[in-house]
Amino acid sequence: xxxxxxxxxxxxxxxxxxxxxxxxxxxxxxxxxxxxxxxxxxxxxxxxxxxxxxxxxxxxxxxxxxxxxxxxxxxxxxxxxxxxxxxxxxxxxxxxxxxxxxxxxxxxxxxx
Numbered sequence: 001x002x003x004x005x006x007x008x009x010x011x012x013x014x015x016x017x018x019x020x021x022x023x024x025x026x027x028x029x030x031x032x033x034x035x036x037x038x039x040x041x042x043x044x045x046x047x048x049x050x051x052x053x054x055x056x057x058x059x060x061x062x063x064x065x066x067x068x069x070x071x072x073x074x075x076x077x078x079x080x081x082x083x084x085x086x087x088x089x090x091x092x093x094x095x096x097x098x099x100x101x102x103x104x105x106x107x108x109x110x111x112x
Contacts, residue, residue, distance in 0.1 A: 044070050
């Protein structure tokens with residue numbers, strides 16, 4: 001695994017903010033692939049990038065930081081959703097089994 005320092009390229013345009021930046025990371029370079037930048041950009045932003053399009057393939061450190069923060073937030077949302085869904089299923093099963101026991105018929109038949 002390479003360090004971020006080795007992945008930083010100087011003097012390129014950021015694909016995300018379109019500003020010239022002193023430090024950028026190549027989205028499809030070793031560090032960009034390790035960070036899964038292309039997948040995150042395609043998943044979270046209203047743009048689609050691929051290695052063959054004619055636009056810049058670099059992102060500035062500021063935009064990458066914001067993308068990573070958004071990714072972390074989305075991961076927290078998904079984790080909370082999974083926990084709540086699991087808890088809801090568990091409480092539904094417990095509630096259903098309690099209702100079954102509570103509504104069981106008595107041993108004497110109803111009067112005629």
